[in-house]
Amino acid sequence: MDWTTYLLTTVALFVFITLRYLAIAGFFYWALWKRPGNLLRARKLTDITPPPQLIRSEIKWSVIASAIYAVPGALVLEAWKVGGTAIYMDISEYGWVWYFASVPVYLFIHDTYFYWTHRMMHHPKIFPIMHKVHHESRQPTPWAGFSFHPTESILGAAILPVLAFIIPIHVSGILFILVLMTIVSVTNHSGFELLPDRLLKGVIGRNWISAAHHNLHHQRYTCNYALYFRFWDRVMGTDRLEMEYEFLRPATAAAALESGKPGG
Numbered sequence: 001m002d003w004t005t006y007l008l009t010t011v012a013l014f015v016f017i018t019l020r021y022l023a024i025a026g027f028f029y030w031a032l033w034k035r036p037g038n039l040l041r042a043r044k045l046t047d048i049t050p051p052p053q054l055i056r057s058e059i060k061w062s063v064i065a066s067a068i069y070a071v072p073g074a075l076v077l078e079a080w081k082v083g084g085t086a087i088y089m090d091i092s093e094y095g096w097v098w099y100f101a102s103v104p105v106y107l108f109i110h111d112t113y114f115y116w117t118h119r120m121m122h123h124p125k126i127f128p129i130m131h132k133v134h135h136e137s138r139q140p141t142p143w144a145g146f147s148f149h150p151t152e153s154i155l156g157a158a159i160l161p162v163l164a165f166i167i168p169i170h171v172s173g174i175l176f177i178l179v180l181m182t183i184v185s186v187t188n189h190s191g192f193e194l195l196p197d198r199l200l201k202g203v204i205g206r207n208w209i210s211a212a213h214h215n216l217h218h219q220r221y222t223c224n225y226a227l228y229f230r231f232w233d234r235v236m237g238t239d240r241l242e243m244e245y246e247f248l249r250p251a252t253a254a255a256a257l258e259s260g261k262p263g264g
């Protein structure tokens with residue numbers, strides 16, 4: 001490998017990943033926390049206002065994480081140029097069925113990896129070293145999207161590059177996943193639920209993780225560990241959502257609570 005090219009690619013990717021983070025996090029921070037009025041019709045999840053020093057720290061760790069992500073990212077990019085990865089250009093190589101199936105397969109593997117490494121990082125011996133930084137945001141802001149200690153960033157950055165060498169995926173599929181990942185990280189830490197109630201209470205909200213779900217993880221620590229899907233939290237009994245928020249509580253449960261009240 002040509003080390004100068006690799007170094008230049010790493011620097012270029014670092015700049016690109018940082019700008020992508022700043023643009024997406026900056027937009028949501030402005031639209032949700034700074035702009036008067038409710039531009040995105042989002043629901044604020046707690047009354048906590050994160051202090052400016054927390055936001056500065058979220059940005060600092062996120063920029064460091066962007067540099068860490070660039071290292072394996074550049075390796076994949078350089079290997080791809082010489083045809084050494086499983087990323088392909090011609091859809092007909094694997095057909096349309098795999099073109100559409102490959103993205104959910106990637107997301108599910110990533111989600112599984114995230115759930116179990118995340119649970120491992122909550123072990124009392126590992127938590128202070130790897131994961132405490134992320135939980136300093138008790139009420140995160142959009143800037144917390146990549147706010148991880150470098151050890152956590154390295155662990156998190158490993159999975160997609162490994163998959164890119166093993167499981168065939170079209171170049172547009174991998175780009176879609178990278179953009180989705182950034183938007184999901186930023187919005188799930190935004191402190192606001194962006195999905196309208198209709199979607200949140202429907203099939204999407206019952207299976208897909210949104211801000212309300214991940215915000216509870218930052219408040220409670222012992223539930224809602226997953227990244228994209230509620231699957232592993234459900235299987236392992238760590239899923240909390242509907243009963244925790246008044247606006248999501250099913251009507252029957254709300255009525256039961258109401259009738260249980262003294263004098264009710």
Ligand SMILES: [Zn+2]
Nearest residue numbers: 134189214218
């Ligand atoms: Zn988080």
Ligand SMILES: [Zn+2]
Nearest residue numbers: 118122131217
């Ligand atoms: Zn955690």
